[in-house]
Amino acid sequence: MSKVIKNGTIVTADLTYKADVKIEGGVIVEIGPNLSADEVLDATGCYIMPGGIDPHVHLEMPFMGTYSADDFESGTRAGLAGGTTMVVDFCLPGPDQSLLEALQMWDNKTSRANADFSFHMAITGWNERVFDEMKTIVQDKGINTFKHFMAYKGALMVNDDEMFASFQRCAELGALPLVHAENGDVVASMTAKLLAEGNNGPEAHAYSRPPEVEGEATNRAIMLADMAGVPLYVVHTSCEQAHEAIRRARQKGMRVYGEPLIQHLTLDESEYFNQDWDHAARRVMSPPFRNKQHQDSLWAGLQAGSLSCVATDHCAFTTEQKRFGVGNFAKIPNGTGGLEDRLPMLWTYGVNTGRLTMNEFVAVTSTNIAKILNMYPKKGAVMVGADADLVVWDPNRSKTISAKSQQSSIDYNVFEGKEVKGLPRYTLTRGEVAIEESTVKTKEGHGKFVRREPFQAVNKALSTWKELVAPRKVERTGIPATGV
Numbered sequence: 001m002s003k004v005i006k007n008g009t010i011v012t013a014d015l016t017y018k019a020d021v022k023i024e025g026g027v028i029v030e031i032g033p034n035l036s037a038d039e040v041l042d043a044t045g046c047y048i049m050p051g052g053i054d055p056h057v058h059l060e061m062p063f064m065g066t067y068s069a070d071d072f073e074s075g076t077r078a079g080l081a082g083g084t085t086m087v088v089d090f091c092l093p094g095p096d097q098s099l100l101e102a103l104q105m106w107d108n109k110t111s112r113a114n115a116d117f118s119f120h121m122a123i124t125g126w127n128e129r130v131f132d133e134m135k136t137i138v139q140d141k142g143i144n145t146f147k148h149f150m151a152y153k154g155a156l157m158v159n160d161d162e163m164f165a166s167f168q169r170c171a172e173l174g175a176l177p178l179v180h181a182e183n184g185d186v187v188a189s190m191t192a193k194l195l196a197e198g199n200n201g202p203e204a205h206a207y208s209r210p211p212e213v214e215g216e217a218t219n220r221a222i223m224l225a226d227m228a229g230v231p232l233y234v235v236h237t238s239c240e241q242a243h244e245a246i247r248r249a250r251q252k253g254m255r256v257y258g259e260p261l262i263q264h265l266t267l268d269e270s271e272y273f274n275q276d277w278d279h280a281a282r283r284v285m286s287p288p289f290r291n292k293q294h295q296d297s298l299w300a301g302l303q304a305g306s307l308s309c310v311a312t313d314h315c316a317f318t319t320e321q322k323r324f325g326v327g328n329f330a331k332i333p334n335g336t337g338g339l340e341d342r343l344p345m346l347w348t349y350g351v352n353t354g355r356l357t358m359n360e361f362v363a364v365t366s367t368n369i370a371k372i373l374n375m376y377p378k379k380g381a382v383m384v385g386a387d388a389d390l391v392v393w394d395p396n397r398s399k400t401i402s403a404k405s406q407q408s409s410i411d412y413n414v415f416e417g418k419e420v421k422g423l424p425r426y427t428l429t430r431g432e433v434a435i436e437e438s439t440v441k442t443k444e445g446h447g448k449f450v451r452r453e454p455f456q457a458v459n460k461a462l463s464t465w466k467e468l469v470a471p472r473k474v475e476r477t478g479i480p481a482t483g484v
């Protein structure tokens, strides 16, 4: 049976009202005449918009001696409750593990996903097998993005030569490299110094990774991408130094994308100075929260377009897991949650304050990333032929964020007590109503893997330019004999 969203209510009826969206087989088949690609205000005062896409989540991720607590079931349920209809997780091969074997392990985790998902593949070392398998990952497995950690020395970190080799391989394959940009050598050295001086609390986490460390790594990654002739996506951009590097690169014509997190936009470094150890440790993530000047820079970047999308890096650990780091901040598992709160927080602190327009909101939560990851307009659009991943957004609906009522399986929420105004009334995943007002109707196993094909346009443009400006030997006549 076809479904129609009419006046913000899901009905099965004829398409009569201008804001109606008609859905068949999970796909949009008809839309009202006044509906733009991104949004429309319906008669009840709700907006119909493409579901949020979170390009950066870590579900059930093995990390720092434990696993992040939300799995594909609870993580996607949390996303849907907050209007996010698709997540992109990271496949993380273990030391010397084959990329393909790791991908099989990640595939096995997804059988209970409630919403669609995709993967980025992490490159955590470099050898011939990685070089070869990258081709299979792109061409056969439908993954066109590779993440590189410049931090986490001794664990996930890759060095410049490895990263440069991988970036060049990405250029050949039509893939997009991602970087976690922090100088891992400096962080490791500062961590050791802080601990030796007795600074072992969660506040030292922030001291160990100042903005300069992130700015330097962002500049370095941009230079390597430019040399390799490949675009670059910088995950969790948290400070002016990194934003400045991205802004400058874009002004020079480079395809560099920056991704602030909702946590960095709305929570600041004072969280780490809270008297309560648990409060501070629950907010330990990398990069750490920054001060207000950095937050203003990130908001300005979203407004001006120098930063492209807002993610969460959802990597939730329970209080018990965070306590692994009592007496040594370097052992606190890094990561915070946010999947359920990204859209309501961004609407409240972005749209309701006038920092973002509604169209900018849709762009930075959905449409931009769908384009960057090469899955537009299947995802990220309200368009005939697009997947019916939709949110009926009620700008007047409000709530107080609380761990007690959240979908995530952890025991706290970093946004606890925040009042948000702007919430989904309905969330649809490929036409299925998953959230109706406050009722969760998610279906385990409904979520499907979304293939993402290699990039044609951007990588082709860059490789054409690289070839044009490649070094060429000057053929000379009359070369002097070597002097003896």
Ligand SMILES: NC(=O)NCCC(=O)O
Pocket: 058, 180, 284, 285, 286, 287, 313, 315, 334, 335, 336
């Ligand atoms: N960001 C963070 O602290 N945890 C998740 C892993 C990562 O992306 O660095």
Ligand SMILES: [Zn+2]
Pocket: 180, 235, 236, 286
């Ligand atoms: Zn990261």
